[in-house]
Amino acid sequence: MRKIDPERQQAKRRQIMEAAGNCFARRGFHATTTAEICAEAGMSPGNLFHYFDSKSAIVEAIVEEERADTAAYFAALDESSDLLEALLDFLDAVMAFAADKTYARLALEIAAEATRNPAINTQMAAGDAQTRADIARLLRGAMANGQVDAGLEPEQAASWIVALIDGVFSRLAMDPGFDPQREAPMLRLVVSRFLKAGSAR
């Protein structure tokens, strides 16, 4: 008699998510067939649909994982440390992810899919809002410490920081010469100057 093993279940789901992620990054979400995902995951279609209700559900799981990871990143921050530095470190971390071709392409694919899949859009919008809130929190702290221009609205400033991050992934798609490794310091620079306390408008 075998009981349902949630760990095994989760492992299978992970396996599928990874296989799907590779396929999506390689060929795009729409161009990827479930058959391809099955092949990549070494699994029959019947079995794949045992773990996910639909192709879309796989993306949703990927998005959710990403959201959770980002949330965990911010939750782990030491609130007593240098908050501006913490924000800039986050940007470095983003650039490190962006340097991974597969990750970058997958991020783009998912964003594109969110354009037309309302479920994914809603989910991504939620994660996005959460990230903006986390950044705004850092900004508020940094303002209190005098590290950041107190004349800025934290939420609005966070929006523009996230816009820059989105822009990075767009650059990766449009400009073959855009090298994340080389550009990481520039992202710090752009954000630093934007936030700098004592700036005159």
Place this chain on the structure above:
Amino acid sequence: MRKIDPERQQAKRRQIMEAAGNCFARRGFHATTTAEICAEAGMSPGNLFHYFDSKSAIVEAIVEEERADTAAYFAALDESSDLLEALLDFLDAVMAFAADKTYARLALEIAAEATRNPAINTQMAAGDAQTRADIARLLRGAMANGQVDAGLEPEQAASWIVALIDGVFSRLAMDPGFDPQREAPMLRLVVSRFLKAGSAR
């Protein structure tokens, strides 16, 4: 005997491009069927394919038009005027377009499509490179005039300005609270601070 009338031809193509643009903005590129475009354009499929070889060719024409418009915008600039101001005005113009829901959604759809359609990607990359070159030219002039931090690399700085623009459209998709009207001054601010001469790193 009637000769081929290139103007009439061009008018029909425009009619199709507009119909397709509306459909793409409304339902997305992939979800839009050629039948829908035909209906919106008041035209039979046989006829539509008389003017465009493929659905993709319609997008390519739209992208090309956009590219030409942007190129014309920069070509029309008075080189002897305030170049930094010219750049910031360009950003305002972008935000004005972004305020148009249909335009914004269409831009997003096309960017998403470029993700997987190599022809469109190549074409957009070319337009993108051109825009960066135009911005870099402005920056170089503004640097010569001492308006912009001469320590920046013009091409690299242009990249980040374009990244911000891309980010704006991403914001429109992800954040329902992002209001182009209200955010236009912020875009000026972010770019101004980034470029400001005399900034210390």
Place this chain on the structure above:
Amino acid sequence: MRKIDPERQQAKRRQIMEAAGNCFARRGFHATTTAEICAEAGMSPGNLFHYFDSKSAIVEAIVEEERADTAAYFAALDESSDLLEALLDFLDAVMAFAADKTYARLALEIAAEATRNPAINTQMAAGDAQTRADIARLLRGAMANGQVDAGLEPEQAASWIVALIDGVFSRLAMDPGFDPQREAPMLRLVVSRFLKAGSAR
């Protein structure tokens, strides 16, 4: 320039309905694939779905045609003739149809399908109600003429006559020895005795 030709359209639909009817009678509704219908109709799937939105829509069209035919049959009756005889003639007509193997099997298939397809069920129920109403009308006339037991409720009596008709098709499915040709007079007899004026309960 070709205009939509409604006759040609209707002819195609008929062609498909006949092909589908043959397939359904031969293999059953569920076992029949759209590919089989296409093959039987000499047509590509794309084209078939140009004329019918779904496999189910084909059955609906068949049912509708049947309903219209039956309605036309009753509408064409001479109201001044012998109404009881008209009813019994109708029963003979039904038995003549039942003698056609393909028709009989198709009728059964459709009835079975109505069991689980609500759209078809509704439609068949409507046709059924109409037929019962038509029969009840005949009965009322025949009662006025003293040909039919006036103690019967016309609608209720009509129900039982229709039940017998349904029962005939059931017999054809269950009893290989049930020969419509031979049984036609029996149907007249059962109904005649049931309706006979002057019967004592």
Place this chain on the structure above:
Amino acid sequence: MRKIDPERQQAKRRQIMEAAGNCFARRGFHATTTAEICAEAGMSPGNLFHYFDSKSAIVEAIVEEERADTAAYFAALDESSDLLEALLDFLDAVMAFAADKTYARLALEIAAEATRNPAINTQMAAGDAQTRADIARLLRGAMANGQVDAGLEPEQAASWIVALIDGVFSRLAMDPGFDPQREAPMLRLVVSRFLKAGSAR
């Protein structure tokens, strides 16, 4: 060491048959998945297929049970009693079953399935033939007693009585206003008049 316990085995089969019957009545035979039957029976698919070789085998068992029950009904009749009355009582019993929504829908589902499943068709045809034979036997006895028109062929008359019964279930599917409770006396009436000794054709 545990021996195979046939009673336990039989109980499990019954449990499955009942669960399946409920599902079939609720959603139809084809629409019911084995997974649903498993859920209703509180059982894993592996286990279910341990007791029945196939989904079809479950229906076959249900049909067989029904056949046996009907056979038992006739076997239990007192041959010395009023045979016409016995027949009419049987009809009342049928109507009582028909009044049970679940039973009625299940009967219909199974009849529909018999349309396309040869194994079930054969089996139902056998039960049907048996019932007709039982009714014919009653009729022969009733003829001998002068209760039934001796001019009728017993087998043929039985066929038409069974046709009426089938028709009742058809009515239940097609006519929401058909109330078994109310119609039971009518079935008696139709059959009585049909069989009545001394009838003139």
Place this chain on the structure above:
DNA sequence: GATGAATGAGCCTTCATTCAT
């Protein structure tokens, strides 16, 4: 130039059944 009927390859998903544990 214009029409709309015709094509056909391809995809997501279902589900009865089997099998390893």
Place this chain on the structure above:
DNA sequence: GATGAATGAAGGCTCATTCAT
């Protein structure tokens, strides 16, 4: 006996594009 994960064939339908008129 019991579990539930795994299988894989099959099917309805879509839609960009072509072609006869």
